[in-house]
Amino acid sequence: MKSTGIVRKVDELGRIVLPIELRRTLNIAVKDSLEIYVDGPQIVLKKYEPDCIFCGNTKDIVQFKGKNICRSCMHELFEQD
Incomplete structure (x- = not known):
């Protein structure tokens, strides 16, 4: 897995913001659905298809x-x- 060097904090409602650069690179638009996986100690987000x-x-x-x-x-x- 490649590190982006980007760090975000979880807010009081459990949300994080995905940086625009990542959203553009991965073609994630507003209101797109993401799947959430757990792989050992890691959380993996994937654009839902x-x-x-x-x-x-x-x-x-x-x-x-x-x-x-x-x-x-x-x-x-x-x-x-």
Whole structure:
């Protein structure tokens, strides 16, 4: 993992500010969702990308009855009849 040399304090509500340079570099816009992971003693933030509930694909995702499904799996489902 690469150190950026940037240090931020957690405020009284538990928030931190991600510097604009990092947000630009990682293409994180206002209101984008981030996933939070714990890896041992580390907290990892990752830009959220919805994936298919069947195959895990993150490309060509559509919502069907509140679930994320890729078009390929959706076609397979409809061909089951």
